[in-house]
Amino acid sequence: MNRQIARLSLIATLLILVLAVFTARWSVIDATALKNEPLNRRPLLEQQQIPRGLILARDNSKIAENRHVGTHQNKRYYRVYPQNNVFSHAAGYAFVSRGSSGLEQSQNDVLSGTAGDLGSFFDEIAGGPSQGDDIKTALDPEAQKTAISALAGRQGAIVAMDPRSGAVQVMASQPDYNPNDIPAKFAELNRQSNSPLFNRATQGQYPPGSTFKVVTAAAGLDSGKYTPDSQISGKNNKVISGVPLQNFGGENFASISLTDALTHSVNTVFGEMGEKLGKKTMFDYMTRFGFNAKPPLDYPRSQMFASGEYKNGKLLDANSPSVDVGRMAIGQDKLQVTPLQMAMVASAVANGGKLMRPHMVEKVVGPDGRTKDTIGSDEQSRVMSEKSASELNQMMRHVVESGTGTAAQLQGIQVAGKTGTAEAPGGFNDAWFIAFAPADNPKVAVAVVVEHAQQSQTGGEVAAPLAAQVMRVLLRRNG
Amino acid sequence: MGARGRELFGLLPVTLMITAGFTAVLISQTSGSQINKVTLTYGGIFLGACLIGHIFIRARLPHADPYLYPLAALMTAFGLVEIYRIDQSLAWKQAVIFGIGLGFFCVTIMLLRDIRVLERYRYTIAIIGILLLLAPRLPGIGKQVNGAYLSVGVGSFQFQTAEFAKIAIVIFLASYLNDVRDVLVRGRLPRISMKHLGPMLVIWGAAMLMLVVIRDLGSSIMFFGAFLALLYIATNRLSLVLPALAAFLGGAWFFANSTPHVQDRVDSWLHPFSQKLYDMPGGSYQLAQSLFSQADGGLFGRGFGEAMLTQTNGQPIVPAAHTDLIYAVIVNEVGLFGGIGLLITYLLFVSRGFKTATLASDGFSKLLAAGLSAVFALQVFVIVGGVTKVIPLTGVTLPFVSYGGSSVVANFVLLALLLIVSDRARRGRYAESGGLMR
Numbered sequence: 001m002n003r004q005i006a007r008l009s010l011i012a013t014l015l016i017l018v019l020a021v022f023t024a025r026w027s028v029i030d031a032t033a034l035k036n037e038p039l040n041r042r043p044l045l046e047q048q049q050i051p052r053g054l055i056l057a058r059d060n061s062k063i064a065e066n067r068h069v070g071t072h073q074n075k076r077y078y079r080v081y082p083q084n085n086v087f088s089h090a091a092g093y094a095f096v097s098r099g100s101s102g103l104e105q106s107q108n109d110v111l112s113g114t115a116g117d118l119g120s121f122f123d124e125i126a127g128g129p130s131q132g133d134d135i136k137t138a139l140d141p142e143a144q145k146t147a148i149s150a151l152a153g154r155q156g157a158i159v160a161m162d163p164r165s166g167a168v169q170v171m172a173s174q175p176d177y178n179p180n181d182i183p184a185k186f187a188e189l190n191r192q193s194n195s196p197l198f199n200r201a202t203q204g205q206y207p208p209g210s211t212f213k214v215v216t217a218a219a220g221l222d223s224g225k226y227t228p229d230s231q232i233s234g235k236n237n238k239v240i241s242g243v244p245l246q247n248f249g250g251e252n253f254a255s256i257s258l259t260d261a262l263t264h265s266v267n268t269v270f271g272e273m274g275e276k277l278g279k280k281t282m283f284d285y286m287t288r289f290g291f292n293a294k295p296p297l298d299y300p301r302s303q304m305f306a307s308g309e310y311k312n313g314k315l316l317d318a319n320s321p322s323v324d325v326g327r328m329a330i331g332q333d334k335l336q337v338t339p340l341q342m343a344m345v346a347s348a349v350a351n352g353g354k355l356m357r358p359h360m361v362e363k364v365v366g367p368d369g370r371t372k373d374t375i376g377s378d379e380q381s382r383v384m385s386e387k388s389a390s391e392l393n394q395m396m397r398h399v400v401e402s403g404t405g406t407a408a409q410l411q412g413i414q415v416a417g418k419t420g421t422a423e424a425p426g427g428f429n430d431a432w433f434i435a436f437a438p439a440d441n442p443k444v445a446v447a448v449v450v451e452h453a454q455q456s457q458t459g460g461e462v463a464a465p466l467a468a469q470v471m472r473v474l475l476r477r478n479g
Numbered sequence: 480m481g482a483r484g485r486e487l488f489g490l491l492p493v494t495l496m497i498t499a500g501f502t503a504v505l506i507s508q509t510s511g512s513q514i515n516k517v518t519l520t521y522g523g524i525f526l527g528a529c530l531i532g533h534i535f536i537r538a539r540l541p542h543a544d545p546y547l548y549p550l551a552a553l554m555t556a557f558g559l560v561e562i563y564r565i566d567q568s569l570a571w572k573q574a575v576i577f578g579i580g581l582g583f584f585c586v587t588i589m590l591l592r593d594i595r596v597l598e599r600y601r602y603t604i605a606i607i608g609i610l611l612l613l614a615p616r617l618p619g620i621g622k623q624v625n626g627a628y629l630s631v632g633v634g635s636f637q638f639q640t641a642e643f644a645k646i647a648i649v650i651f652l653a654s655y656l657n658d659v660r661d662v663l664v665r666g667r668l669p670r671i672s673m674k675h676l677g678p679m680l681v682i683w684g685a686a687m688l689m690l691v692v693i694r695d696l697g698s699s700i701m702f703f704g705a706f707l708a709l710l711y712i713a714t715n716r717l718s719l720v721l722p723a724l725a726a727f728l729g730g731a732w733f734f735a736n737s738t739p740h741v742q743d744r745v746d747s748w749l750h751p752f753s754q755k756l757y758d759m760p761g762g763s764y765q766l767a768q769s770l771f772s773q774a775d776g777g778l779f780g781r782g783f784g785e786a787m788l789t790q791t792n793g794q795p796i797v798p799a800a801h802t803d804l805i806y807a808v809i810v811n812e813v814g815l816f817g818g819i820g821l822l823i824t825y826l827l828f829v830s831r832g833f834k835t836a837t838l839a840s841d842g843f844s845k846l847l848a849a850g851l852s853a854v855f856a857l858q859v860f861v862i863v864g865g866v867t868k869v870i871p872l873t874g875v876t877l878p879f880v881s882y883g884g885s886s887v888v889a890n891f892v893l894l895a896l897l898l899i900v901s902d903r904a905r906r907g908r909y910a911e912s913g914g915l916m917r
Contacts (some may be wrong), residue, residue, distance in 0.1 A: 002837040004712040005849050009833035012856040016826045019860065020819050022867035026773040027815045035776035039767055044773055045787060045796065070789070148717055 017087055024108045044096045048076045052113040053132035055091050055103060057083075058140045058169065058362075063091045063105065064179075079104075081179040081455060086144055089199040090137075090171040090360065092300075093179035096099035100188045103360060104197070105300045106446045110408050112366055115144040133372060140165035142459040143473045147172035150466040156450040157200035157339040159472050162478060163347040163436060163445040165377035166356030168297070169478075170446070170470055171340075173200040202297070205336040206449055209420030209459065210265045211406075211432045214345055216391065219285035220273050221391050222353075222384035228259045228391050232269045240271035240326035248421070248458075262395045263403035265419060273401030274329020282325055283318035288383040290344045290355060292317075296380060297340065297358045307337035331420060343447035346434040348381075349396065350416075350442035353389035355380045397439045401463075406431065408464035410472055414439040417467065431462035444474040482545040482905075483537045489549030490529050493556050498522030500560030500783055505565075507784030524574075525556065528581060535585050540902035544835055545710050547901070548785065551879055551894050555887070557821060558880035564784050565801045567696050569882050576884045580891035588896035594899050598843055608647030609685065611640040612698075627630055641698045642876070642889035645854050646896070649705055652682075653846035656713040660842070663714045696731070697861040697873030701854055703727050708853035709846055712836075746757045748871035768797050769807040769866045773818075778877040782816030801882040803874050806866045821880070824861070829856040831899055838904040848900045 012166040015402035023340040026034065034040060055064035063086075066077045079094050081087070092102015100108060113132040147158040151174045160170035175196040179187050189197050198204075220226035234253025237244040247253070247267045274282060286292060292308045292315060294301055309323055311334055316323055327333040328350040340358065346356035364373035384392075396416035399405040407411075416439040420432030431453040436445040448463040448470075490759050501521045512794065536543060555577055563570035591597070623812035656663075687701070707727075712719045735745050747756045747763035751770065756763040772786065780786075786808060789795055800808050810818040830850025839845045858878055876886035 001712050001715075003841070003844050004715050005833050005836045005845070008712065008849065008853060009830055010707055011828050012833070012853070013826060015623055015856065015860045015864075016822050016829075018869060019863045019867060020822050021820075022869050023773065023818045024815055026770050026867060027776050027779055027810050027818065031777055034770055037752055037767075037771070039754070040771045040774075042771055042787060049787070076789075095580055375649040399733070406671070 015332075031186065040387070041096070045076075047095060047112050048078065050131055051077045052079065052094065053113070053367075054134040055087075055107075055115070056134060056136045057087070058138055059142075060136070062448055063087045063137070063139065064094075070171055073361070077310075079179075083141065084178045084180065085176045086141060087139060088146075088175045088176040088179050090139055091152075091199060092163075093182045095183050098182050101197075101300065101303060103135070103137070103299065104209050104291045105303075106122055107361060110135060121419055131367040134365040135361050136365060137360045138162070138165075138169050138362050139171070139360060139477065140169040140474065140477060141156060142221075142477065143170045143470055144172055146473045147466070147470050148174065148176070150469045151193065151450065153202070154450050155194065155452060156448070157204055158446065158448050158466060158470055158473055159201050159339045159343040159348055160444055160446040161343055161358060163356065163442050166341075166347070166358045166380070167236070167362065167377070168343075168358050168360045169362070169444075169474060171199075171201045173198075188227070199303055200449070201339045202295070202299060203311075205305060205340055206338070206430050206451075207335055207422035207424070208331040208337045208342060208433070209430065209432050210267075210327070210331055210420050210423030211342055211345070211420035211434045211447075211459070212335060212337070213262060213265065213270045214349060214396065214418050214434065215285060215289055216270050216273055216277070216282070216329040217258065217392055217395065218289075218349065218384050218388060219281055222285070222388040223277065223281055226258055226273065228257065228395055230258045231255045232258065232261060232272060234266040234269050235269065236267040238272065240275060242363055245271045245326070245330075259395045262418070263398040263421070265399075265404050270330045271326040275326045277325075277329075279318040279323055279325045282329065285383070285409060287357070288381050289348055290341060290380065291337070295338075295344065295358055296339055298361050298375075304340075305336075305338050307335075307341035309334045310336050331422065339447045339449050341447075342432070342449075343436050346417075346436050346447060347385040347445035349389055349392050350436035350445045351386040351389075352386045355383050369391035387474075393442075395440060396435075399406045400435070404458065404460040405435070405464050407460055408433060408435055408468045410437060410468055410475075413437050413472075415468070415471065416442075417464065419464060421453075421458040421460075424451065427455055429455055429457060429459075429460040431457060433459050433463035433469065436469045437475060443478045444471050446470055446474075483533070483541060484541070485545040485698075485832050486536065487533055488550055489546065490526065490533060493549055493552045494522055494526040495660070496553065497525050497556035497560060500556070501563065503783035504560060504564040504728055507782065513728050525559070528578060532581050532584060535588065536898065539588050540898050542905040543898040543902040544831050544905070545833050546808055547828060547835075547894060547897055550824055551890070552833070552878035553824055554821075554828070557809075557824075557904075558805070558877075558882070561805060561812070561880065562801050562882050563679075564812070565805075566789060571657075572881050573887070576887045578597075579884070580887045581852060584891040584895045587892050588899060591896075591899055593606070594844055594847065594896070594903065595841070597650050597847075598654045601651050604647045605651035608644045608651060611644035611647065614640045622768065639883060639885035639905060641695070642885040643892075645698075645701060645705070645858070646825075646893055648702055649850035650847060650849055650900075652706055652709045653850050655844055657842040657846055660713040663719065664709075664716065694740065695873055696871055697865065697875040700861050700870075701857045704857040705850050705854040709850045712846060712849050713842075744871045744873070748868065750867070752839065765798050765804065766866075766868060766872050768870065769804050769872070770802075772797050772807045772811040775868070776811040776814045776818075778814050778816065780810065780812045781819055783812050786811035796891050799874070801880070802876060803862065803872070803882050804866060805877055806863050809880075815913065822859075824876075825856070825859045829859075835901040835904060838902060839900050842901045844904065846850070846898055855893065 052064055053067045056064050062082050064079055064081055067080050068075050068077045070076055092098035092104040094104035111132045147170050157173040158170055175194050177196040234256045236247050236250055236252045239313055246269050253266050274304055281313045294304045294306045311322050324333045328335055356377050359375055361375050366372045393416055396418055398415045400415045401410050405417045408415050408417050415435055415437040417435030422430045424430045431450045434447045436442040446467045448466045450462050453462045559573055562573050707720055721874045734741050750756055751763035751766040757767055788797055788800055798805050809914050829852050835846035839848055858875055862875040864870045876883050878890045
């Protein structure tokens with residue numbers, strides 16, 4: 001019997017060898033494929049094992065911080081947003097169960113400490129638990145709260161930035177949500193018809209209305225074809241692109257200066273300008289302002305929209321026969337723009353024609369308190385000459401002094417701006433206002449859009465006062 | 480060095496291993512503040528318990544194989560460290576169970592001065608074995624876990640009867656085949672009467688019944704595999720073994736295609752990453768998580784205490800980490816090298832078991848030792864093979880390592896039986912060789 005026993009012993013050895021080979025297969029040979037398997041949530045869960053970096057506001061108040069459950073190797077961190085709804089769209093959220101959005105998404109590598117593989121490799125060798133880096137943003141809680149309460153529950157958005165640096169200080173979008181509710185209520189929030197998860201400031205697609213006349217005016221002045229004093233006919237029902245165009249309220253103007261035309265937002269003047277300048281020039285200046293591409297903001301690209309002329313969901317270029325340049329010049333036609341883009345327009349004029357790259361993150365701070373990276377201000381584009389910008393600045397002051405935007409006036413501070421009233425579906429208006437202040441040394445630029453204004457209400461009445469409130473707070477703080 | 484000296488010497492690395500293991504887990508869990516007192520206490524208590532067993536063997540079975548006991552202690556130590564790491568409260572219970580196991584070990588050795596006594600009670604033992612197998616299916620005391628009927632429970636007390644049934648059935652088979660082997664070896668196939676083939680058909684039927692009634696492929700492979708091994712040893716006739724194997728595979732194939740429960744198990748085995756099977760209760764979730772945790776371990780593992788076992792909400796990532804899937808957690812923590820190290824420990828244990836069988840002088844002892852070794856090896860194959868996707872995953876414990884009272888106690892009884900056979904087998908030779916027997 002011993003021979004059979006020896007053979008069985010051999011079979012047992014072979015069976016155990018098979019087990020060893022299969023263990024090698026899963027633990028080493030196929031390990032990478034298994035780690036990439038979509039059902040494998042370990043990589044996500046691993047991110048919970050290190051505390052994510054904080055997101056700080058301009059005043060160092062915490063926008064996002066961590067709590068933990070468990071102890072030692074069972075310790076798991078999760079996100080808490082102490083300011084609740086205030087920065088829901090700007091900062092976004094990050095949860096293992098629901099993914100991430102906003103800064104939490106775009107800055108994930110920094111916040112989770114996975115930026116730079118070399119660093120984490122040495123961390124691992126050193127054996128210390130790695131930790132994410134904090135980010136300090138330009139977001140201003142007081143101005144942000146002012147913007148939210150100014151919108152007073154109406155759907156819309158407000159974006160404010162420092163034109164000198166491009167730092168985005170306010171990004172408010174209504175309705176909003178409480179990011180702390182995301183794990184429990186994501187499906188419900190996602191279903192709501194007023195889309196609280198949708199960031200209108202960067203994704204909202206609005207016709208810009210007359211605020212776009214600032215772009216047309218910039219193109220006219222900077223191309224040398226017009227001056228603020230150029231006399232143009234403001235006749236009602238002037239034929240533009242073969243179709244008569246009406247002024248607001250059917251008002252008839254004789255030959256008036258470009259400055260007066262902007263002050264009173266005369267459609268026919270800007271319609272004619274657009275036609276005379278032509279598509280190529282208009283598109284050139286639009287692109288300089290940042291249109292026709294997603295903004296270079298440090299925000300997830302999937303949550304930003306490229307402003308421009310759209311047909312069937314496709315961005316049109318200057319060669320497209322579908323572009324009605326006369327109506328585009330007054331902010332109608334097929335224009336779809338975001339509040340962020342219009343804040344960039346105001347910002348470029350305010351900063352002497354130089355558009356600064358918009359950004360929210362100012363500094364990256366390591367766990368040891370050391371500043372690892374400072375995001376300086378850099379130029380996105382030279383939109384127009386300093387001379388043209390200064391002329392346009394003067395023209396926009398008239399709008400607030402004596403034109404359609406008087407509701408944006410501030411005590412003792414000169415404001416420059418432009419109103420917009422765009423027809424929205426369902427017989428409502430989208431009320432717009434873009435502005436900057438102080439006009440002679442701008443420290444803040446802002447864009448406001450309020451949806452669903454009544455047909456009789458204009459941007460000057462509905463949106464301009466909101467811009468004034470936000471600017472007043474930011475001017476006090478921007479010093 | 481004599482046999483018992485080698486055995487004692489073998490316990491030293493085991494004690495070092497458990498002390499080092501607890502140290503590693505404690506460093507990971509408490510930043511090292513409790514290392515001194517706790518680990519040395521653990522190591523000391525464990526060494527003390529092992530020494531009691533060793534002294535008992537020295538007194539009662541002085542000639543027994545010197546390696547089996549330290550190997551079992553090594554596996555127990557490995558299991559205790561891993562269970563302590565998974566759940567401290569379970570480790571305390573497991574330590575108590577280890578003590579009870581040692582108690583049963585000693586009692587078995589005391590009661591069975593002569594192993595051949597068992598032959599006299601073979602039918603009683605067979606009936607007890609079958610009852611133990613069927614008990615989980617009985618209403619009132621049977622418990623269904625993951626679709627399989629594996630344990631009986633009275634109140635909070637749970638008892639995995641198959642662990643003891645495997646020993647009873649091997650005892651019966653060894654005794655029965657020892658009796659009829661002459662007929663089976665000499666008889667020409669057509670002449671072998673139903674009187675002798677009958678019991679074998681009964682055993683085949685029982686294996687099939689286990690598959691359907693108890694719904695446990697793992698136990699079914701273990702029992703039928705042990706039967707085939709013993710049939711082969713007893714008769715050396717592949718003309719008997721191969722048809723039996725074919726009958727088993729045919730039956731298994733038939734049930735895999737006709738019984739929904741078995742069918743789902745097979746599908747989950749072949750396609751663990753199918754979303755549908757992954758989400759299905761009792762589907763491929765376990766196997767997928769097992770493979771993910773092995774992938775996470777890599778060559779050297781994360782280190783004792785470092786594998787990820789729970790999510791934020793405290794829910795486990797790896798289900799049944801302390802029982803069925805403990806091998807996956809071990810590979811996660813000590814890597815491919817640790818996993819293979821453990822497999823080598825099992826291989827050595829099984830080899831010593833078969834070696835004991837070859838040394839035994841009487842047929843029953845040979846068959847018993849070989850059968851126990853085979854069933855032990857098959858149990859390792861069924862659970863590790865299930866966890867590593869060699870065969871469909873079924874709930875069987877990893878001997879000496881998994882948490883569980885029935886498993887540890889039953890395996891210590893199995894160890895006691897092997898040592899009893901071994902002592903007798905080597906006693907004669909020890910005398911013949913003038914005390915120089917290795």
